[in-house]
Amino acid sequence: MEIAGWILVIVLFLVGMAGTIFPILPGAVAIYAAFFVYGFFLTFEHFGFWFWTMQTLIVAVLFLADYAVSAWGVKRFGGSKASIIGSTIGAIFGPFVIPAFGLLLGPLLGAIIGELIAGSDFEKSLKVGFGSVVGLFSSMVVKIILQVVMIVLFILWIL
Structure with a gap:
């Protein structure tokens, strides 16, 4: 059971x-x-109040940062609420619609379309689309850092 637990933990970390x-x-x-x-397959013994508090706070910050940093990129480049929504939709569906380049093109095209719907000209819409990509990649960096912190804290806690 211990090996199965570790395999699941590693798979979940990779996912x-x-x-x-x-x-x-x-x-x-x-x-x-x-x-x-890990707790169910091995033990919850290592995890106390501070572990759960820190991890829960990191998850909460991740959820807030994910939306806020992406929206910041769009807003910073003059985007409207429509372009934020378009960028978010593009980020979710882009990788599936355009497999090789969807992660980049989805938010870009979504923000451009959203901004055009909001009534902006193409030049401003393109600028806002670029801002959505900047926001997306900034958000990814923040997520990677915080998720690595979560995993490192876990490892330190069980040692």
Whole structure:
């Protein structure tokens, strides 16, 4: 059972990290779930109040940062609410619609279309689309860092 537990923990960590690139994957939730898998298959003995508090706060920050940093990129480049919504939709569906380049083109095209719907000219829409890509990649960097922190804290806690 111990080996199965470790395999599941590692798979959940990998799924969590892949979630930084593919927004449809659960990301931080998968990493958080790995802690429960470890507890059920091995032991919850290592996890106390401070472990759960820190990990829960990181997950909360991840959820807020994911939306806020992406929206910041769009807003910073003059985008409207429509372009934020378009960028978010593009980030979710882009990798599936355009497999090789969807992660980049989805938010870009979504923000451009959203901004055009909001009544902006093409030049401004293109600028906002670029901002959505900047926001997306900034968000990915923040997610990667925080999720690595979650995993490192887990490892330090069980040692």
